[in-house]
Amino acid sequence: MEQKITHHLTDEILMAYAAGTLPEAFNLMVATHVSLCDECRAVVESYDALGGEVLDQTPGNDVALTPGSFAATMALIAGGAPDEIRAQRPKDAVLPQPLLDYVGGGLDTVKWRSVGMGVKQAILPTSSDASARLLYIPAGTAMPDHGHNGTEMTMVLQGAFQDEDDYFARGDVEVADSDLHHTPVADIHEDCICLAVTDAPLRFEGLLPKIAQRFARI
Amino acid sequence: MQDSDGKRMLWVDHMLRIRDDQDQTAFAELFDHFAPRVKGFLMKSGADASLAEECAQEVMATCWHKAHMFDPARASVATWIFTIARNRKIDVLRKQRRPEPEDLGWGPEDEPDQADVMALQQESEQLGRAIAELPPAQRELIQKAYFGDLSHSEIADQTGLPLGTIKSRIRLALERLRHAMK
Numbered sequence: 001m002e003q004k005i006t007h008h009l010t011d012e013i014l015m016a017y018a019a020g021t022l023p024e025a026f027n028l029m030v031a032t033h034v035s036l037c038d039e040c041r042a043v044v045e046s047y048d049a050l051g052g053e054v055l056d057q058t059p060g061n062d063v064a065l066t067p068g069s070f071a072a073t074m075a076l077i078a079g080g081a082p083d084e085i086r087a088q089r090p091k092d093a094v095l096p097q098p099l100l101d102y103v104g105g106g107l108d109t110v111k112w113r114s115v116g117m118g119v120k121q122a123i124l125p126t127s128s129d130a131s132a133r134l135l136y137i138p139a140g141t142a143m144p145d146h147g148h149n150g151t152e153m154t155m156v157l158q159g160a161f162q163d164e165d166d167y168f169a170r171g172d173v174e175v176a177d178s179d180l181h182h183t184p185v186a187d188i189h190e191d192c193i194c195l196a197v198t199d200a201p202l203r204f205e206g207l208l209p210k211i212a213q214r215f216a217r218i
Numbered sequence: 219m220q221d222s223d224g225k226r227m228l229w230v231d232h233m234l235r236i237r238d239d240q241d242q243t244a245f246a247e248l249f250d251h252f253a254p255r256v257k258g259f260l261m262k263s264g265a266d267a268s269l270a271e272e273c274a275q276e277v278m279a280t281c282w283h284k285a286h287m288f289d290p291a292r293a294s295v296a297t298w299i300f301t302i303a304r305n306r307k308i309d310v311l312r313k314q315r316r317p318e319p320e321d322l323g324w325g326p327e328d329e330p331d332q333a334d335v336m337a338l339q340q341e342s343e344q345l346g347r348a349i350a351e352l353p354p355a356q357r358e359l360i361q362k363a364y365f366g367d368l369s370h371s372e373i374a375d376q377t378g379l380p381l382g383t384i385k386s387r388i389r390l391a392l393e394r395l396r397h398a399m400k
Contacts, residue, residue, distance in 0.1 A: 020304040020316070021366045028317045035320035042396040044319075045292065049395055050388075051304065052297025053346040054364045055252075055259050063258040066271050070249055073275045074242070081283035097320035127314045 018047030023130035035096035150200035159192035229295035291330035
């Protein structure tokens with residue numbers, strides 16, 4: 001039973017996903033969130049519909065097709081359907097399908113790299129205009145302070161984290177821009193796994209010293 | 219306007235004929251309407267004429283091959299073709315993969331309820347009308363958002379979209395559409 005998702009993606013991001021204008025890493029975030037969130041799925045589909053109307057109202061009479069265009073299309077059809085390449089992978093309790101595609105397998109196949117203090121990350125292969133990574137944060141540990149230069153979105157896949165104001169559980173997304181200053185901390189009950197994407201340049205150095213151990217009293 | 223309402227159901231009917239009977243006449247009519255629009259959409263998105271032509275042919279061939287995936291209770295034919303064209307654009311023009319959400323457990327294997335189909339197609343008609351009735355400058359901004367063709371000064375925020383220009387009538391039409399899909 002999934003808990004109710006209370007922190008959603010913004011309409012701007014969902015519309016841009018439908019328009020196809022986001023960097024690949026952001027598309028991965030949207031596809032992953034929508035896999036768990038029927039509400040945002042419906043919003044995306046309504047923006048798909050807006051795109052459909054835009055297409056339908058694009059004047060067709062001022063664009064000439066090449067002579068023989070229809071025959072060429074029928075020849076393509078006769079050539080058969082291209083193979084579908086989406087691999088069928090066994091379901092994973094933590095990673096939704098889009099992440100299975102990018103990891104190339106389930107959670108047990110993620111190639112984690114330690115960044116210190118028990119925190120691990122795995123960079124996912126996306127285009128370079130933005131980056132996506134999985135973060136593994138031990139229960140009760142503060143998340144790496146990752147100065148928000150651009151837009152950064154963090155979605156919980158396992159466990160939970162909280163900051164000064166809010167609590168984020170599986171499926172919840174925190175959307176942060178450069179104004180946000182806070183210290184999210186992984187919930188004490190379970191190690192936290194997140195998908196984090198950002199369009200700011202990734203800074204690998206400097207991450208380590210900023211990680212502060214929390215809940216030192218326990 | 220009733221005309222174009224009838225048109226939507228006509229396109230749905232065409233898709234079913236393509237799916238069930240490999241009906242080339244239905245496909246030719248669908249092609250005549252949508253292929254130039256797809257080509258125009260891709261050219262406005264930055265493809266040159268010959269690349270746009272090639273992609274438009276591939277998009278239309280995909281319509282044929284994937285006709286069994288079309289669900290008229292969830293999308294108009296224009297919407298469905300738009301999503302195919304958009305994915306082709308990302309693949310060919312931007313050379314990126316497009317991550318797609320997990321499929322829902324229920325698919326078009328079950329023939330959708332005719333009332334649901336009618337409701338969805340009517341809501342998309344309302345949306346189309348709301349867009350057509352926008353002042354030209356606002357309509358153009360929405361079009362450009364989908365073409366990925368906005369100038370820096372037109373971009374409202376970091377997402378690159380002028381969402382503030384989407385007027386209440388369109389928001390309402392989008393809301394109703396969301397409910398029709400649930």
